[in-house]
Amino acid sequence: MGVQHWTVGEVRIHAVLQAVIPIPASRLFANQPARLPAHLVPDYVDAAGNILMAIQSYLIESAAARVLVDTCFAGSFLQPRGIPDRHEESLAATGTAPEDITAVVCTHLHRDHAGRNTVERDGQWVPTYPNADYLLTEAEHQHWCECTGEDRAPAECVVPLAQHDKLRLVDPDHQVTDNVRLVPAAGHTPGHVAVRVESDGAVAYIGGDTVHHPIQIGDPEIAALPDADPGAARASREKLLRRIVDERALLLGSHFTAPSAGFVVGGEGGMTWQPLIDREGTR
Template identity: 40%
Template structure:
């Protein structure tokens, strides 16, 4: 799937799509509660109220940059809490190449935050060692996010393993670049601070020739959180701040011609935001 804003394209490459099984993440999204949000069917939920979600990467191509946003789960990783996220043998890199982006062609990797499903392909296993998957890329991490997860006091054991196999090897290879949460990557791409899901979480704003798009990151895992901004994910590090961020971001976008591209939104994955009662609604754009 590919979207165009002026001279910029954004391409989605899916690693994994899931139906159901998301209750651990969004406990308030019971089938009954989801069925009340009728616009989620068919793209984001089925008739029974089961949520559909996706783990995918987004490649921003500008006239002179190829920026890979979020690197999914990766292959061969160990110690992941969710069994099918462990020791995966998926075809993500082949799919990325088939979409026109072989690993050597990526000049920038950007992680919206440092959770397990956003850093996995930062590295791959080669001769028993974790090496950078994208050898010609600078890997951009938010300084505030990096400071939190690199502190041995932060996070639980599974997250320590994630940092050790998917972030630390990038630092050791000298490819990491720590930036402020409002960093401008290039004329068309800028980070937007959107803290709450994690302490240094960022979203990504794209502007070209008067057209704009926002890549959410995990400020919302699922479009049901537009309808119900108060539904926090169990993965939100500061649920109160996460709710405030959803209102600030989606309230700010409501009624504007900005394409919102969700980092875990399934199917069409993108749309425009409008106000709907106490919350918001995603008007799907293909």
């Protein structure tokens, strides 16, 4: 199967796709426009007017580390809904085995981002990536402990990480490796982060749920229904997009279907999304 991949300096980033799910815009956005922009069809909106949501991880590969950003849904969530789970196949296509992952970044603890943190073996839940430290912010862990919403990752996705001494609570600007740093982006959840990748002067950002869909680039005030604090989420989105414009960085949308990476261009009329059409992207 084909894998989207990009080169950022000496770092390689791969999209590890689990599934693409079409949903009505009203199920995600609190204040979506009456009509979705025509230029988003067919890559990000289908012919029926549904928005297309990719469920995917990103693998950041350097000489020193292999960092996985988010782990997607648990297979048990997709199977009853008749949605094929391609995550294992996608990861294998990058030449990476679960044992090769050195760190897992949890941008936040919603079930579509943390559901595959663990796997059940012999009746016990264990880390899916046995040699990795799982990184999340203290604020996010505290929020997860207190919240009860349906988007919350189940306990078996988080508690076993601490039991196996794999959970690391970090600051929201934590330096993961020489090339990878967390970026505070609270709002979608209180401890939500984006991820910054830099190598040889080239920069890329993995947005997490700061930006759910390209439509929010042209109109950052569009709020997602799961946002815990819509005002803070909007402020984080606008701040991240400005940074991307100023740094001429590549944006990799955690839920963007292919082409999942591109550039954000600022102008008098606001910001616009310019997808990187070629599967191989170099910065």
